[in-house]
Each structure stands twice: as structure tokens, then as C-alpha cells.
Amino acid sequence: MTAPAVVAQESVFEIIEVTGSHQGSYSTVTPEASTPVADISGLLSKLPGTEVNGNGPLTGIAQYRGLFGDRVNTKVNGVSLAGAGPNAMDTPLSYASLINSERVEMTRGIAPVSAGANTIGGSVKVVESQASFDDVSGKVAAQYQDNGEQSHIGAKANLGNKKHAVLVYGDQMQGNDDQQTGTSLAISPTTYDKTIVGGQYRFNLSNNSVNDESIAIGYQHLETTDAGTPALPMDIDFIRTDRVKVEGQHDLSDWDLNWHLAYSDARHGMNNFSERVKNDNVSARYNNAESESYDSALSLAKDAWIFGLDAQLSEHNSVITDPTKPMFSVDNFNGVTDNTLSTFGQWQQDIDRWNWQLGLRVKHYQTDADEVNHSMAASMPAIKVLMDRYNNSDRSQSQTGFDLVVNARYRVDESLSWIIGLARKQDSASYQQRYLWVPMQSTGGLADGRTYVGKMDLELETAYQLELGADYHNDRLSLSPRIFLHRIDDYIQGVTATDPAVIMAAKMMGDNNPMEFANVDAQLFGMDITAIYQLTPHWQLEMLANYVSGERRDIEDNLYRIAPPKINLGLNYQRGNWLARIEGVAVSGQDKVSQTQLEQTTAGYGLVNLSLAYDADNWLIKAGVNNLLDRDYQDHLAGYNRVANSDISIGERMPGVGLNAWLTGEYRF
Template structure:
């Protein structure tokens, strides 16, 4: 560890060395502006093999991934995760079926279709989505193009876990009609192995998706974009392990339909979309993991339907728009051991959000200004629930009766304000200041989880929770300061931030005697209840690049965040440790290579309230080499070259009995992994 960290220090120091005036031709992170707001992007060209699109976010400043299994990546940005981070695919956000976020938003992104992942750096503009308290990310996928006939075939293989993927897409179009079709097949045949030779059980999976998009050109010119289109995607995941959760995926089957268009009216441009999702999900605790004699077999059938719609009118410096998200959730728990056993986990839960916004983007002399406001209306409700054991379990019956007799309908109004200013001192330096007030509503799990359970949207802390119907909106006051400096062969972009969040929603110790009576029957003496508390988040993130020559460059991304509660002396749960990623890149003619070191600090600022375990620091080294021709590209590499054993602070705790990792022990990261990938364009 000392040797690796010393190497890392030398590499970071090298960023500031020398004064060669060369351009960096192979950037890992690109920076561009959208609505006068910084957007950082990552593509997979010079990065190690990934099985999930969400892994690309880990190289972006301030971003990381909460992983509960190989296919369940949840974006964390500057310490905030889950529904707080607006996570979209091509600007669309649809609800998943899983009450424990097994089908996360990122799980619906296609590997073959993904062009890049975008992160709104810092405070997200109001135009980026309804709820952006924790930032906004977007997976940019391929779109049907007019007057283009081309395609791509890609495949990869990873030896640790015998993982592989194959994908293909084709664009067939003339100047009036465009058709894009694609398919993805992903499979993990074995459990992955840690650096100390332990099997992480279960981590195998099977996943496939296919779909297409059709567009009709509304103009006679290809230089002017005006079209109407419709798309469809089918996704099926089967037999996938999620060892940090109490159940594994039996199946996920989802149909997505999306219509969209761009229209020009005088000097205004209208962009719109209307998307629909129908998701079905089955999960259990006995098909892929050992069921102890003292445990009961459980099967959960969950489903959701959701709509996502948007209208955006743009003219000159102004953008005004309307957004709508509507979702309905159901979840029923049964057991194969007893046909009469049934629990209505969530029944007819409605989670609807309606919003209007206005945004002004203006360039005045050396200033670039982004000012916006968004008004939001949240409407939630739920139908009555049931429990087959209520007749002979008074405590369960009382919880059920209280829930069913309560007024479950909630209506709340939220308001967001954003002010982002950039002052360009000269061609090399720009100063940045951002201010915002953002609000967000509770998730449906936090509000309507009536019986103590672990259906918590992927918290993966091993604890049981109950919800609270009348949770207040979270209100965040945010400030960001930073700069962007670029001179010849060197660029650096540091940011510092502070978020003061009133009514932050998290679990606190449950004190309701009825809840305690129910959890005592379940063998849990420390249940939690979702509640409003107060919190602070502060930190910094930085990315930098330096080109030694036209062939050799170095890049760095470093992040630090601290999250604390203001009402008591405690830390927030599942906050990413301080980390740094340094990569040395080589590119000459068609060859390219990368050697990177990822170092994570120890995380000892943990949530005592949630009995969160500390983790030690570690460093891993990844390497790759590739060759890119005009129509094809091949890459090969090794991740975790030194087979380092480490525990991932964001990977939760093992929930599988009979595993080589003890129940309740922090999950380990992957050991050494050799991989090969290739793609062909036609």
C-alpha cells in the first residue's frame, strides 16, 4: 500500500511539472457547456471494461456508485443518492418496479447504445429535471439519424465471474425516414472472486434488451432539425444476484415506449416527449441463496406503471417548460410454504409530480449567467393494505388498521431557485459561483412503508424501516465556488461546495411501541423510522489534465465530501470516502494505452445511528492497451493488477447465509480481472 500511494503521489506531482505546449488528444473526461452550465462527460474509449453503464460515472468529479449487486448501480453525487439525484436516459426518467431499487434507472441503459454519460457539474439548472436537489445525470444514447446507413457490433469478456456481453445496432435511413434498431445480451456465468480468493455469492446474472426508434423528418432540409418519432425497448433480467439486499432478482420484465418531437414555430423551438413504462418484477430469498432453518421463504411480486412527459419552449436566451411524472406501485409478498400467506407491501401507491419552470441564459460582456425558477406540485396517495396474519397478531393488525384508516393522500408544493454566474477573466481563467434553493419530496417507500421491512429503495444497511406519511419536503440551500483554468497543455477545474439541508429524510430510531412489538416478533430489536432531520454536506472535487507531449498525457479526478447531521452529533449514512483517480495515457497513431491508480481513503465518518461500519483505505491499479482503426477497435487490460483485497464502502453488507463472506460483513471488491473487448463499425 505504501509503495502504491507513493507512486500515486509522484504521478499527481507530475501534473504540475514541465511547460510543454502540447494538446491532450485522448481526454478521459470532456467538458462542454449546456445552457451556460458546465456538463462533464465520460466515454468508455480509454477506460477499463464495464458491465454496467453506471460504472462510467465513477470517473467524473464528485460522482460514485452505490452497488448492491452487479446490475444495481445507484448514482451518488456529492454525498446524495437515490431519488435525490435526477437520473435520466436520453432526458427521460421512468420509475422502476423494485421497492429495493433492483431495477435502478441506470439498469435500463443499453451498453451498445450509450454514447456517453453526462453530469451537470455542480448545481444543476432548473431545466435539467423536476427534482435535482442531488444533481442531475443523463445517459446519452444513440438516436436515429436521417440520411445515414451505418451500424456497430461490440462484445467483451471478463474472466473474473466469466462475464460477457454482446450488442449490435443499425441505423437505416434516408432524408425522410430514419430507423434505429439494437440488441444487448449480458451474462455473468459465475460468482466473482475477491482479492483474497473469496467468492461473492450470488453475483451471476442474465440480462437482455432490444428495441428500436423511428423518426419522420418534418422538413425538406437536413440542416434544420424538425421531426416526430417513436421508440420501444424491452428489457428482461433473470436470475441475478444482489448479495447486499435481502432478496435476489428472479425476473425483471419491462416495456418502455417513448414518443418525441422537435418543432419550429416562428422564432420558438418546441422539444417534447411522452414516455410510458410497464415494469414487472419478481424476487425471492431462496432461489440463489441458502435459506437457514430459522428463516422463512419469501417471494415478492412487484410492478409499476409510469409516465414521463415534458414540453420545452426555447427562444434566444429564454427557456420555459412543463414537466410531468406519474407512477403507480404495487408489491405483494407471499411464500411457497403456505398458500394463504400474503402481505400487501405497497398497494396502489401513487407518486405524481407536476412542474413548470422558466430559465434565462445570458452572456453579458465577460459574464455568463444562468437564472431559473421551478414550481413543483407533489401528489401522493395509497390504497388500503392487508396482512394474512393480522387476525391472530394484534400488533400487525393495529399497524394495518392505523394505516388503512389514515388519510393517505398528501399534497405538497415545492419551489427551486438557481443562480449560476461565470466571469471570464481572460482566455485562460473563468471564475464560477453558484447559489440555489432546491426542494425534494420523500420517496414512496419513505412515505408508505407501513410494516417494518427492508423495502428501502436500496439503502442496503440490513435494517428494517417504517415510513411516515406526512414527511416534509427536503429543503437545501446550496453554494458552490470554483474556477476553470486552461492554458496550453494544462487544465484544472476545482470546486468547493456547501449544502445546508433542512428536513433531510433518513432513518432514526423507531420508538412506536406497536412497531417495536412487531419487530420483536421478527427478531429485530433496533428498527428505524424515516423522519425529517437536519443535515450539512460540504466538500470539494477537482479534475485536471496535463499533456507531456502529443502522445503522453496525465489526468486526475479527486473528490471529498463530508455529511453530518445538525440535530445530533452523527454522520450521514453511506457517504463516499475521499478518493483520487490518476491516469497516465499514451496515444500514437492507432495505438492507445492507459495506466491508472484509484485510491480510496479510510472512511471513519460513519452513521452511528445506522450502525454503519468503518472501512480502511486502499489503492488498486488498472491497465489497458488498445488499437483503433477506421472501422474497428479492440482493447485488452487487467483491472486490480495486484489482486488487492479491499472492502468497498458503497457496496453495502453481505446478506447471504453460507457464503464465504460472513453475514453482516462489509462487501469486498473484485480481485484481479483480465478482460478483452472489441467493436466493429459498418
Template sequence: MKQSIIALAVFTACAPVHIYANTIDLADNTSTEVVTVIGTPLSLSTQNIEQESVSATSNIDADFGDQLATLPGVSISRNGPVTGLIQYRGLYGDRVGVSIDGVDITGAGPNAMDSPLSHVLPEPGLTATLYRGIVPVSAGVQTLGGKLRIHSDASALFDLNTGFSGSVSANAISPGSGQQYQGNVFYKSEQAFVSGAFTHQQRDEQESGDNSVIPNSHYQRNGGKFRAGVEWGNHQVDVSYQQLNTNESGTPALAMDIGFIDAAWYRLGYRYNANDREFFTLSWFGNSNQHAMDNFSQRMVMSADMARKNNADAIAQGVDATYVMPFYEGDLKLGAYLHHSRNNSTITNPNNGMFFVDNFTNAEKDTASVYTEWQQDKASFSTTIGTRYTRVDMDAGLAGSNMVMMNPAIAKLVDDFNAAERDKSYSMLDVAASTRYHASDNVDIILGVSQKNRAPTYYERYTWLPLGISGGMADGFNYIGNLTLDNETARQIDVGIDYRFKSWSVSPRLFYQDIQDYITGSPSTNMAANMVSTMMAGTIPFQWTNTDAVIKGADLTVSGNLLDNVRLNAVASVQHGNRDDIDDALFRIAPEQLITTIQWDTQLLNAPMALQLTSELAGAQNHVSALQSENTTAGYGLVHITGLFTFVDNAHSNLQVTATVHNLFDKHYATHTAGINRVMNTDVAVGERVPAAGREWHLSLSYRF
């Protein structure tokens, strides 16, 4: 077993990292539920969030997806070590909205290699917040599958004490030699602040529980972030800039690996506080990604003629404005949002200078959206009602390839695409309403309903040549776009109870979601596309089509004190997804899961110490998509142990050591949401599900000053 050196927890730079996510409410008298997963807000007045302290440990995944996976209803669909897609209640990918400090990231890779989670870099006060159940319309545009906000609130930074502060940390992991370091420094004056942060991550291949090398599980990343703010009177201005560079990193479930991703995003924000209940915010933001991927530098390719390199880029800019004021015994929020994005992708063969495929040329998407939302809080109940109108305009440039001269089927695909009407507009109306009834001091009853929409992505409309482009779904089939797609419309109901007794709380939720015009793949009837795909892959492709789908399920959180210094936290989730047009399951839906954590707080040599034992149980998934040749997976059970030792803890500094053994009994298993291996000549056969890591040892050291 290889010895290694590690990587640091992406969020220990600012606050302890949590391995269990607690459910918290926007104060007891509000109807919108949020779940904080990482870090702690620097000021509890921000967002009126009531917060509990939770146990800390180092992250396991480079993109901290392991921490998100402990949330009710959440799992991670992983195609590589830095390519994690959030799945919430059976929906994942572009259906789940993710913003970073108010920036909606536009990825360059059509297979989500540069997923939003891969763009996060730590800084003081960084938190990740997931809306549980019905997402209010103010949370964002096209939040059909949920919303995750990763941010460090500027108002909280302005409230910090003056002077210098910061942190550094480093970890070690074995097996899979890797290194991960990070740090930040923060300076606050009476009216301004400035901060800087950096991170470095690298790791070689991981090993599974049977000592097999997990193919292409290596990664290397470096990043830096700068942020500054100034306030005067009722005005606040803050600016952020981040650069994150991913070098060679594996994606075994996809046809190519990451050569590099050079990603930058920026934001300029302004806030005017008229009084405690009336304020205005405005932000201008954008991002730019350069992305190269190939199928030959990090894996075996059958022949030189089959070598492919894809150079992709994305650029986006947006404006977001919000005005909040008192209105009719409540608060009225008005908002407007504009966003423009453009994607390009060209495929070449480094061994053949004549070969090219203009995959996507100036694929543009313009989004304009306005909303209004009203919230009222009373002693007996609280209610949030909102509506949002969104218009999305899409267009793309011409397709092209050198192969049109030698392949009549490809020539027809190019001609048909270039002659088609490629621009289209979508008008969508979102509505969300939720209420919390305070039945007693111990019981709240929650009811929510919503209608949410999602317009197609550029690759669902503009993939003119059948390729393995599926937005990260990675089922191994080729896909072709559909210029006639309608937008998805999901109608959801969410019902739950919050019960509290002494130190205990129990929060079950039931949900049902009917999705009209659900976009998924169906066998293509395009003869030219079928000929090309059969020639290249031996199978006919899927074409993106509108169908209908139903997803239903439940999730539950339980927490309480077993003893004065022993606490139990548990979260359970189950979801079931089906297509309505045919009797078939939705692809890659996570099975039922139960995660239970027991934490004991004690002392060692008069120093605070926390010991944690976590049980992770996942059921078998036998409800799989026959159409997409999805295999069933067996259930599994894992045990993890963590010890957190605080050697120095005072107003000026804090020194902590965290030791973790993940998968204590070295269980060999594969999660159902893992990708299927496509890398030849490895310990894992092509077509098998990529296994998860076996026993791993983590040791982290963090110092705050």
C-alpha cells in the first residue's frame, strides 16, 4: 500500500469542516428551510440563520462532495475526483442550481468536467447552504432541482474585529500519495477589509477495498482568491476575483481526461441599507473558463487515428439586483436578473492536422428574469409566496468538419443543422409557496408547493454530431441534440413535520414531483446520425427528447443528546424516479441511505477532544434504467472514525489536529451514483462501475491566528 502525503480540508481555513450537516431554519418563525453544510457564518445576524456547532474533520474528496453527501436527499454523481455533480432528490447536473459568492458559473466542458463544485476555494466565513424542499423563487433562476449557495457574506466580514487574522493547514492521506495545503490572511480596518486565500491539491491514484488501483483517480489543482470591501454610511462595496487552475486530472467515467482547466470568476457587489428592513443590492459578475481534454495522454488509445483532443471555452457575464422593503405586515422582495453565456468547442486529432470537428460554435444563451416574493412571519404561522418570470433566448453558429468530404452521413448532419432554425426563446413562469404552522411549542407542520421550469442546455439542443456528450450523465451512449425541445416544467409538493423534545429534534419530509417535458435520451430515428454512431461506436445514438417523469420519496433528520457530552445525528433519504412515457426507471438515481454519527466530547491532558463514529448504510439499487443498460448495485455498510484534538484555543490562536480513518474495515464497494469505467488496461474492467476508495488514513494540522 503506497504511503502518501496529503491534502487539506478545503474549508478548515476559516472554520471547522463538518462531516455531518445539521438542519437549521431561518429563525423559528420563517417558512423557508435551509441546511448549512460547511463552515459557520461569521455573524448569526446574517440571513437570520440559527446555527448549531457540529463536528469537524478534513475533507475526503478534493471538491468536498463527501460533506454534501451527508445532507438529506443529497448524493454525489462522480465521474472523476474533481468532477462531482450534486444530486438532490433524484435530480442532478444542470437541474440543481449552484452559485459561488453570487456567481452562477458557466462551465466550458459539455460533460461537466468543470462542474460548479470544482470552482470553490476557501476564505474566511465560507458556508454552503442548501434549500431543503421547496426553493423560494428569490433563491435563483431555474432552480427546478434545488439550489446550493456557497458564499461568504460581505456584511459579516464588515462586522469582524479590526486587525490581522488568518489560518494555514495541511493534511496527509494514505494510500494515494498526495499533498494539499491551503491558507488565508484577512485584514480588517474600521471601514474596510482585504483578504487573500490559496490552495494546492494533488494526489496519485486511489486504491479500492480489494487493493485494486482506481483508474485515473489522480488530480492536481492550484488556486488563489482576492477579496476586498469598503463601507461608508449606509453603503457597502465588495469585490472578488478568483483563479483556479486544474492540471492533469482523471475522469474515468468519461471518454476523455482533463488536460487543464484555467478558470477565473469575478464579482463586484454593492449594498445600500436604508434601515433594518429595507435594503438594495446590486452585483455584476462573470467567469471565463479555458478547458482542454483528450483521450490519449492519460489513458491508452486503440490507434493514432482514434486520438482526440477537445479544446473548449466558456465566457459569461451577469447582473443581479434585489430590493427588499416592508409590505403588508411582512417583507416584500423584488428582483431582476440578466445573464449571458457563450460556449465553443473544437475537436482535433494531434496525429492528423487535417481532422477537425466544430462541435459548438458561439452557442449562446441569454437569460432575463424578474421576480417578486412576499414573506410574513406571525406567532402561529409563517408564509413565503413568490413568482418569477424568466425568458431564455438561445442560438448557435454553424457546424463543420473535414469529414463532410468523405462521409455523406456527416455531410447531411452538417447541412441539416446549418439550414435549421437554431435560435429559440423560452418563456417560463415559476411559482413557489410554503407555510410553517406552529401547532405547539414542540411541533411545526410544513407544507409547500411549487412550479419550476428549466430551459434546455446548449448541448441538449446543439449537439449535431452523435458524441458521448451527456452533461455528465456518462451512460456510455452517444447523444445527438434536438432543436425542437421544450422547457421542463416540474410541479412539486413537500410535506413535513418538525418535532422537538428536550435536546431532540426529528424532521421528516415527504415529496412528490411531476415533471412535464422532462428532457432525457430516447433512441434516435435520425438515419444519418444512426449511421455515424453505428460506425463509430457500434450502437445507435440517443436523441434528447421531451418525455414525462415522476420522482417521489422522503428524507429525515434526527439529532439529540444521548448523554451530556454524547450527541447523535442521523439523516436518511430515499427517492424513486420513473419515466412516464415508458415503464423505465430514471438513470443513476441514488438508493436509500442512512448516515448516523455519534460524537463524544471530552478532554485529553486538559485539552478539548472530540471523538466521532459514523455509520454509513446504503441499500441495493435494483430499480434501474433498462433502456440505458444500467446495472444494479449491491448495498453496503461503512464505518468511519474521527478524532479532533485542540492543543491551543484562545482569542489569538487555535491549533488543531484531526485524524480520520475512512472505511475502517476496508470494504470493497461501488456507489450506485459512481460512473462506469472507460479506461482500458487497468485493474477495473471497462464497463464496470468505478469502485470507491478502501481504507484511507487522514491526518490534518490546522493553525488559526
């Protein structure tokens, strides 16, 4: 019951594929098909409708059609595990291994209910290699980028016979210098040091290596040190995370049973003085954060049906101190629990020329938090009011929501299909949006320079989604346009704070215009298009274009941090083992900005990128130059500079990276 592929490009530079399955239509890109990246999130800009909010070289947050952060269901190796950082320094995608990642998948359009519990903003999956039977293979890969002296070396190996299989892998990533803009300004700090090691053991439950019945256990350790995040008030001192996943696949009377249980223990330290210069009038701050999280899922599939149960459970703690003042201590978040339990059913079937997919998911959200303390409460009445109000309130919240999705594809003929999708989806507030009790910038990576307070009783966001599109392909042309409309009731974003205690507490910390999270009404609409045209047997032209507009419906204003319109044109050449590509990227100015959040506009710009590769049977070498013309520009999704005494003024929009020459290579065995 799989629909035919409608867009496919076999190129070492970019692979975009759209297929139909129980998981819905999706677009993919592989690390080998892209230019070098320090973080797997760098691949997102190659996918239709998808961009990345970058707060630093290792802190990419997925954005899909204007929605970002927790609204985008993000899974690495099939699981959703919470990071430790209250400002999303360890984003979900930062846990993906570059060497072990086979591809990044983005559900094109409305994500089916089987994709995950919270898919109001779509679904991103990083598909990693698994230990495989009857296979002995491996890969060694390395890359170097001149701008920032960024390097990566990674290796993986699989050893498998009919009964047992072992996979091991490791990555070492470094940025030894600050990146430079097109006018030779240092983007500081953008250095980093990151290591990932992991492995998996799989045991075959069947009598042969063909049947897909097995159990496996996997482990990953991640360590990041001395990494800059110039769009945030602090940098990464360390991130140390251990993750374990146990999983199984079984055949039960023609039903396919899949299950997993995953656990994460994340520790995170950040500060405002080790990677950046701290002015004398600024207090030293160190934040110790930690989280424990569980992700479990069970699904049963047979023919047209798939049913499932899943749960995501997490606890978060974050304490802010001043190394120069031992008595100073603030509970940023204390004993915050954020749990989601859900169940779903999905049916997908071909009926005449139609392929129908219908799904329902019911979700129960439960959150709670312990009491907090602030060492300055005795001397600051406003903070004492906020602390007592928080501690005396009923912090336990419980809500139930549901998602309903209808996706349909009508096949006109072998070349043309029409697509329609309808959905009603709900999502809960993040723990930061509920339990940020004193004005701070721990906002899950908003990077707008504002201080916020949360609201415990935020309503569920409710989105009504419409998708219309077409897939056309013949021997030379593939064309896939989509248009979409999302009307979201009770959309959660920052509004100007009106609470006198909040305003007074914020003024004590130097912010005269604090924000508070609230439910508003919003609307997003736009389109994205992919096209590939085979000019000759050796020359191929491709295009990727995105447009999205996000606005408030309750007042005259726009939504915050919406990606500007963009078009990417690439000309590919392939003859034998040689491949070459010239790419032009045109990004429009963005003047539809959030006045409420004092968002700055940005000007449009254009970039030229070049690539050349030789791909042999078991080795590959690639070289290229990004931003060939060394253009100076500002990235609208990169936030604002928070670092004093740097080449970029405080509060100025973060610039993009200038000319960047790079080289990659890999050996496969």
C-alpha cells in the first residue's frame, strides 16, 4: 500500500524524495548530498518548507512553514528525548551523529497521527544506521571548513552474522576559530568542541536474516564543551548526556509489532564569562541544568491499519548562581515534570484512483513543578511577591486534546496526482511557557533578547490545517507545488506584560519591557515548490522555493521569527563518477515582523555556491565554496547579538557567514 515515488533525484549533492506510506509523504536529504555541516540541523534548508533557527553553530532549531521549536515533532533514531537546556542549547537535532545519520526526513504537508504526539508544526526524523545481520561494513569520513577552522572526523563499523549484529560509531567535531562575515568581522563566540560515541547490539529472533524479528539495545554518549551561542545570554560550558534505547520488532499472527523504551540523563552547564568578555557592570552568571526523560512507544500494524500507544515523560531542574557571590542562587526551574500520554489509530487504503489516509490520536498532558526560591527575595519585594504567588499556587495542570487527520491523493494518470489534506491538531505549552516564574530569557531558544514570565493555565493550541498540492512527473520534469493554510486558536507567544510585580522585577534586572506568555489567535499561509528538469543526459536544473506569512488574528501584527521568502536554483552536471553543481540562493527581505516583540526587519540577499565531487565505488571526495562572492548579509532566523566587546554591536541582527571553502572525503568498506 505504498504510493509511487513522485520526485526523486539521484545526486550526491541533494536527494529529495517524496513517497507515500503509513508515515505519509516525506522529503529527505542525506549528509553526503549536502555541503559540510557542524550540526545535522544544517541540512534542513535543503527541504521544502523547512528552515532552521540558528542560535549558534550547534544549536539549530527546526522551523517548518513558520512553526518552530516544540511545535515541530523532532525524533532522532525514532525517539523524542528532552534536552537539559532551558534555552534549547542542546536541541533535539544536536543529538544526531553525523557519521551514523543516513538521512533527514521531513513529512511533506500535514503529518499523519502515526508520526508523533505533537505534530502541529510537522514532523522531522533523523534516520540513523542500525546494526544489521549478515553484513560486515563501515565508513570513515572527514570534513574541513576554512571559515572558523571547523573540522569533523567520524567512523562507524557494522559486524553481523545470522544471529548477532554490532554497530559502533563515533564523531569528533571542532570549531577552532570564530567564523567570519563577508566584511571580515568575527562572529564571536562560534568555537566549539563536541564528541559523540555510541553503538548498538541486535539479536535475531528469527531463523534467518530475512524476517524482521529482533531485539536491540543501543547507547550514546554526547559531550560538548566550550561552545558559543552568541544569540543567547550565555554560552555552553558543557553538555554531557547518556542515552539508552531498547527496542524490538516482532511478527504476531501477521501483525507487525514494534516497541521501544528510551532513557536520557542530560547535564548542562552554561555561563556568560568563559567564552565571551563580560563587562564589569554585568554580574557573572552560571546555570546548572539537568533533565531526565523517557520515551516509549508500541505499535501494531496489519494491512491498512496501524494502532499505537506512546509516552514521553521528563523532569527538568535549573539553578542559576554567581561564582563571585556564593550566597546568590535562583531556582530557574525546580522539579518541573512534563508528561504526555497518547494513543492513536490510523487507516490507509487505495480505493480506485484515491489513496486515503485517516487518523485519530488522543493525548493527555500532565505537568507539575516544585516550589522555587530566590536568594534576593528578602531584599526585593517584587521578586518576593512572584515567588510567593508561584509557591502558593496549584502548579499541577492536566489537559486532554486530540488530533484528527485526513490526507488524500488522487491519481489522474501515471504522471499527475492531486493532493488534499485536512486536519485539526492540538499541542500543549512548553514547560518554559508554563513555569518561568520570574522575568528571564530561558525561553526555549527564542533569542529575541527579551525577558519573559510564564503562565501555568495556558490553553492548548488548536490548529485547523488545509493542504492542497500536486505531483507531476514525466521523463524530464518533476514538479511538486503545495499551498497551505493554518488557523491556530490559542496560539502561544509573548505579549507585553501588565503585572506590576513582573514589570518591577524586570526593571530591577534592566528590562523595562518584559513579556509574558499568553494565548492569542494566529494564522499562517504560504506555499513551497520543488522542481527538477533534466536538460540533457548530463545536465539537470532544480528549484526549491518557499514562502510563508504568519500573522496575529486578534490584533494587527505579525508572528515572530518567520522565515523570509527564498528560492534556491541549482544546476547539476554528472558524467561518470564526476559531479558538479552551481547554486544560487535568493532570499527576500523580511518586513513582516512582530511589533509586539520588537523584531527587526532584514534586507534581502543572494548567495552563490559551488561544488565538485568524484564518487567512486567505495570512496568519495568533494570540494566547494559557499558564499563565493563573500557577500555580507543578515540571517533573519539567527537572532540578535548578545555579546559585548565583539565586532558586532549588542542587539544587532546576527550576520551570516562569509566565504567558506570546504573539503570532505569518505571511504566505505
